[in-house]
Each structure stands twice: as C-alpha cells, then as structure tokens.
Amino acid sequence: MSENNLYSKYQSILLKSMLFKNIEAGDLNVMLSCLKPKIVSFKRNDFLAIEGEYFDGLGIVLAGSVAIVKENAAGNRVIMDILSTSNMFGEIAAFSNKGIWPATVIAQEACTALFMSPQKIIGTCENSCRWHKLLILNMLSIVSNKALMLNRKVQYLTIKSMRGKICTYLLEQYKDSGNKTFMLSMKRNELADFLNVSRPSMSRELSRMKEEGLIDFHLSSFQIKDVETLKTQIDI
Amino acid sequence: MSENNLYSKYQSILLKSMLFKNIEAGDLNVMLSCLKPKIVSFKRNDFLAIEGEYFDGLGIVLAGSVAIVKENAAGNRVIMDILSTSNMFGEIAAFSNKGIWPATVIAQEACTALFMSPQKIIGTCENSCRWHKLLILNMLSIVSNKALMLNRKVQYLTIKSMRGKICTYLLEQYKDSGNKTFMLSMKRNELADFLNVSRPSMSRELSRMKEEGLIDFHLSSFQIKDVETLKTQIDI
DNA sequence: TATGTTTTGTTGCTATGGCTACAGATTAAT
DNA sequence: ATTAATCTGTAGCCATAGCAACAAAACATA
Numbered sequence: 001m002s003e004n005n006l007y008s009k010y011q012s013i014l015l016k017s018m019l020f021k022n023i024e025a026g027d028l029n030v031m032l033s034c035l036k037p038k039i040v041s042f043k044r045n046d047f048l049a050i051e052g053e054y055f056d057g058l059g060i061v062l063a064g065s066v067a068i069v070k071e072n073a074a075g076n077r078v079i080m081d082i083l084s085t086s087n088m089f090g091e092i093a094a095f096s097n098k099g100i101w102p103a104t105v106i107a108q109e110a111c112t113a114l115f116m117s118p119q120k121i122i123g124t125c126e127n128s129c130r131w132h133k134l135l136i137l138n139m140l141s142i143v144s145n146k147a148l149m150l151n152r153k154v155q156y157l158t159i160k161s162m163r164g165k166i167c168t169y170l171l172e173q174y175k176d177s178g179n180k181t182f183m184l185s186m187k188r189n190e191l192a193d194f195l196n197v198s199r200p201s202m203s204r205e206l207s208r209m210k211e212e213g214l215i216d217f218h219l220s221s222f223q224i225k226d227v228e229t230l231k232t233q234i235d236i
Numbered sequence: 237m238s239e240n241n242l243y244s245k246y247q248s249i250l251l252k253s254m255l256f257k258n259i260e261a262g263d264l265n266v267m268l269s270c271l272k273p274k275i276v277s278f279k280r281n282d283f284l285a286i287e288g289e290y291f292d293g294l295g296i297v298l299a300g301s302v303a304i305v306k307e308n309a310a311g312n313r314v315i316m317d318i319l320s321t322s323n324m325f326g327e328i329a330a331f332s333n334k335g336i337w338p339a340t341v342i343a344q345e346a347c348t349a350l351f352m353s354p355q356k357i358i359g360t361c362e363n364s365c366r367w368h369k370l371l372i373l374n375m376l377s378i379v380s381n382k383a384l385m386l387n388r389k390v391q392y393l394t395i396k397s398m399r400g401k402i403c404t405y406l407l408e409q410y411k412d413s414g415n416k417t418f419m420l421s422m423k424r425n426e427l428a429d430f431l432n433v434s435r436p437s438m439s440r441e442l443s444r445m446k447e448e449g450l451i452d453f454h455l456s457s458f459q460i461k462d463v464e465t466l467k468t469q470i471d472i
Numbered sequence: 473t474a475t476g477t478t479t480t481g482t483t484g485c486t487a488t489g490g491c492t493a494c495a496g497a498t499t500a501a502t
Numbered sequence: 503a504t505t506a507a508t509c510t511g512t513a514g515c516c517a518t519a520g521c522a523a524c525a526a527a528a529c530a531t532a
Contacts (some may be wrong), residue, residue, distance in 0.1 A: 070391070092387060095373075096380040100388060122373055136372055137331075137358055143379045144332040150386035151328060151338060155306065157393035158432055160520085162489065188510060196394055201489045203511055219498080219510075396490085398519065424480060437482055438520045455480075455528080 006039055007032050010062045010114070016086040017060050018142050022134060031131050037116035048105040048113055049090065055099045059089045064111025069104050082108060091142055092154035094118040159197055159235075162205045165195045167234045170215065174224050181223045242275055243268050246350070249402050252322040253296050254378050259369060267367050273352035284341040285326065291335045292339055293351035297323045300347025305340045318344060330354040391452045393432055395471075398441045401431045403470045406451065408429055417459045 007014075011028060014020055020028060039062065042048060046137050048059065048066055061083050068081040068089060080103060083089060093102050095118055096126045106166050169191070173182050184191065192199040214230055216223045224230060241299050249265060250256055256264060270323075275298065278284060284295065304317040304325060316339060319325060329338050331354055341349055357371050395401045405427070410419050420427065428435040445451050452459045452464055460466060 025287060092380055092383045095376045096384045097377070098384060102384065122376075133369070133372075136369075136376065140331045140358075140372065140376050140379065141333070143376065143383055144328055144330070147328045147379055147383040147386060148332045148334060148338065150383060150390060153390050154393065156438070157390065160432070187508095196396070198490050199510085200491075200512080204489085204513090207511070243501095396518095434520050434522075435480085436482080440483090440519085443481070 040111045042107040046107045049101045051104040062112040065108045237416040277348045282343045285337045287340040301344045306334040
C-alpha cells in the first residue's frame with residue numbers, strides 16, 4: 001500500500017485528533033506530506049516507547065489501544081491511562097527541555113500508531129506556513145489543557161483528610177451542575193482512585209456524612225443537604 | 237514617563253523572562269510595540285488577579301513580588317508559590333479552553349507587573365511574524381515544562397506511604413547526581429511540604445532508615461548505603 | 473564570645489484511614 | 503428468568519503518620 005493510501009485510510013481518525021483541530025480533510029494531506037509521519041504497527045505487549053529513553057516522536061493511536069504505564073524505581077508498573085484511536089501520547093515531552101519519554105507506552109492489543117517529529121511540527125516549509133502555525137497553536141492548547149488538568153489533580157492530592165477531599169469534590173460537582181442534586185460520573189472505585197484513597201474508607205466517610213445530615217445519596221445520585229457546613233469541613 | 241521609557245526601564249528584566257528567550261534587546265522594543273502590554277503598579281495586598289474571574293492577560297512581574305494563592309471552597313487561602321521579578325503567572329490559563337484565572341494573585345509587597353493579551357502573542361502582524369512564532373514556541377516550551385513539573389508532583393503525591401515517598405525522592409537524587417553521596421537542596425520543612433507529609437513524621441522515618449543501615453545523613457548531606465533494598469521499599 | 477533565631481531530631485499520644493472479608497444490591501449476560 | 507459478575511456498603515483490627523511539645527544542634531548577629 002502506498003503512503004498516500006495509508007494516510008487516507010486513517011484520515012477520519014486523524015481529523016478527530018486535537019492536533020488537527022480546525023483543519024479540513026483536503027488540507028490534511030498536504031500537511032502530512034510535509035510532516036512525513038511514520039506509521040508503525042505493533043503486536044500486543046510490544047513497546048511503543050520506553051520511559052527514560054530518548055524521545056523520538058509525538059504519537060497518535062490509529063488503531064487498537066495502548067497503555068501509558070509508569071515504572072517506579074522498584075520496577076513495578078502502574079497503568080496511568082489507556083488510550084484508544086485518535087488519542088495522542090508524548091505531547092508533554094515533545095516540547096519540554098527534557099528530551100526523554102516520561103512514561104512507557106505498551107500495546108494493550110495489536111495496534112497501529114503514527115509518529116512524527118516535534119521539529120517537523122514547529123518547522124516551516126514554504127508551502128504550508130499557515131498550517132504549521134495552526135498546528136503549533138493546537139499543540140499549545142493541548143499542552144495547556146493538560147497542565148490545567150494536572151493542576152486540578154495536584155489540588156485534590158494535596159488535601160490530606162478524607163472528608164476534605166470528599167467535600168471539595170462534591171462542592172465542585174455542585175458548582176459545575178448548578179444543582180444540589182446531581183449524578184456522579186465515576187463509580188466508587190474510580191472516585192477513590194481519583195482522590196487517592198481506599199474505597200471502603202471513602203464509603204465509610206460518605207455514610208458518616210449521610211448520618212450527620214450533610215448529604216444524601218443512593219448509588220450515583222447525590223444530594224447536598226447542607227452546603228455551608230460542607231464548606232467548613234473542607235480543611236479538616 | 238512615556239511608554240518607551242517605561243519599557244526600556246524594564247528591558248533587562250523582560251529579557252530574563254522565559255517568554256522572551258532567544259530574543260535580542262533590539263528586537264524586544266519592536267515586539268513590545270506590537271504586543272502593547274499594560275504596565276500596572278500595585279500596593280501591598282492588592283489583587284492582581286482573582287481566582288474564577290475572567291482571564292484578561294498573561295502577567296510578568298517587573299518589580300517586587302507576588303503570591304499565587306488558592307482558595308479552597310471554605311475560603312481559606314493557601315500560598316502555592318511566590319514569584320519575583322521576571323517570573324510569569326497565568327501561563328497555563330492563557331491558552332487553555334477555560335478562560336478564567338485558576339488562582340488568585342496578590343501583591344506580597346508593592347509591585348509592578350506587565351500584562352499582555354494571549355491573543356496578541358499568537359496574532360500575526362506584518363512586520364514581526366518571525367518574532368510571533370518565536371514567542372509562541374517559547375510559550376509552548378514554558379507550558380510543556382510546567383506540565384512536566386506538575387506530572388512529577390503528581391507522581392510524588394500519589395505515593396501513599398512515607399517510606400515510599402522518601403525512597404523515591406532519594407533514589408531520584410542519586411540518579412540525578414550520579415553519586416551515592418549528595419546534598420539536598422531543600423530544608424527538612426520544604427522537603428516535607430513537597431512530599432506533603434509532616435516534618436516530624438518524616439524525620440522519624442529518616443532516622444529509622446538510618447538505623448536500618450539503608451542510608452546515612454547529617455543535615456543536608458545524604459548517603460545511600462543500600463540502593464537495592466531502597467528500591468524494594470518504594471511501594472510499601 | 474555571647475545571644476538570639478532557625479533548623480533539626482526525638483518522643484508519646486491518638487486519630488485517621490488502610491486492609492481484609494463479607495453481605496446485600498445492582499447490572500449484565502445467557 | 504436465572505445465573506454470573508460487578509458494584510456498593512459495613513465492620514473490626516491495627517499500622518501509619520499527624521500533632522504538640524521539647525531538646526539539641528547549627529546558624530546568624532551583635
């Protein structure tokens with residue numbers, strides 16, 4: 001299969017990627033011929049990138065799925081994220097000063113990924129300067145939003161007490177929904193993971209809060225009954 | 237004082253900022269006339285920006301110092317960072333989709349700051365397209381490094397046990413210095429803050445580890461005596 | 473050298489929350 | 503409709519780490 005055919009096969013997937021936001025199908029081909037990305041297929045459990053090794057290209061998942069895993073110094077692997085088609089990896093490392101992969105990327109199943117050099121993204125060629133600028137701005141937006149998300153995560157992790165974490169989370173949901181009654185999108189396990197606490201301990205605290213008349217809940221539907229008291233309990 | 241005089245007064249400070257990295261003194265003036273930044277002075281305890289309010293411009297501290305503070309839902313303020321001259325604030329919010337300040341910025345002492353619109357940074361004008369591109373790439377680098385730093389912080393905060401945090405930190409220092417004997421740059425209090433634990437508890441654990449023959453230390457000088465055992469203790 | 477200030481180490485007490493194990497609900501699958 | 507799988511709530515036990523309070527060491531200043 002020729003390169004152009006390969007590209008066109010994955011065109012709709014690439015257009016869904018944040019990197020090619022606001023870019024039209026017609027222009028994508030011109031850009032790809034300039035970016036000269038490499039398309040590589042992997043078998044299950046193959047390594048797409050290895051933590052600590054030289055960073056050689058921004059990736060986009062074209063087919064299958066990959067796992068982002070972090071190895072601690074003891075060598076144990078923790079899955080940080082699972083990415084499916086159209087998702088990017090390496091976006092933080094690509095334009096930072098540290099030119100190494102901050103995590104390992106493993107094929108969760110047989111998969112295909114596209115790699116491109118960060119330099120090609122920021123480089124200008126005569127015929128597509130306009131698009132390069134769009135690409136760079138898209139990158140800036142992607143990285144900024146990632147930083148914002150990480151910032152929020154740090155906020156939560158910094159709160160020391162179980163009740164403080166729960167109150168902060170519930171008040172944020174209340175603020176976002178504009179309603180004292182709302183549904184949680186996460187299951188108990190996921191929420192416990194997000195807040196970095198154990199599920200039983202979290203459930204225990206939720207029950208206590210229900211008993212105290214601060215909140216009410218059943219499965220994923222929650223109701224805040226006493227906003228003011230909840231606020232005072234945040235830094236307990 | 238005319239605007240140009242104002243700019244030249246702060247030229248050397250601006251040139252130290254990461255935003256104007258690789259830009260020469262001569263070019264800076266041209267760029268500033270295009271960016272049209274606002275220079276504003278504040279009295280001690282004045283607000284430079286308020287969390288949750290409409291984001292109106294990227295800032296650089298020109299004189300004095302400012303505090304980045306986060307208010308939790310209960311209204312308590314926690315100082316996240318102190319910035320002195322040449323440091324930026326608002327760099328994460330500037331190019332993210334959420335157009336609001338993620339934190340409050342307060343004048344720690346009488347201070348002066350420069351504000352500029354993110355749109356002006358990414359916008360192109362005829363005479364300085366080249367510089368705009370440089371600015372955008374500098375921004376991309378700044379935000380990427382910030383994201384990488386936040387990522388590292390999340391790593392540490394996610395580790396649950398005291399010993400795990402300490403082992404991870406010491407092994408990172410060992411790896412960075414390439415030597416089993418090294419000096420810590422942080423005081424005990426600062427390190428405890430960074431790891432989000434209490435100082436006495438941290439000291440107690442350090443002493444235990446010394447007793448067990450894993451490490452040795454006196455004040456800021458540390459020595460790792462048993463790398464392998466240290467690694468096995470990371471996820472305890 | 474003497475004095476004050478900051479930093480570091482140590483200890484006992486105690487609350488918090490992790491862990492395991494299980495039972496009851498709920499959802500999915502056949 | 504029945505079974506299987508997953509999710510949620512509860513309880514007891516106990517290790518971890520926070521807190522307060524103090525002593526000792528290091529550093530700063532006169």
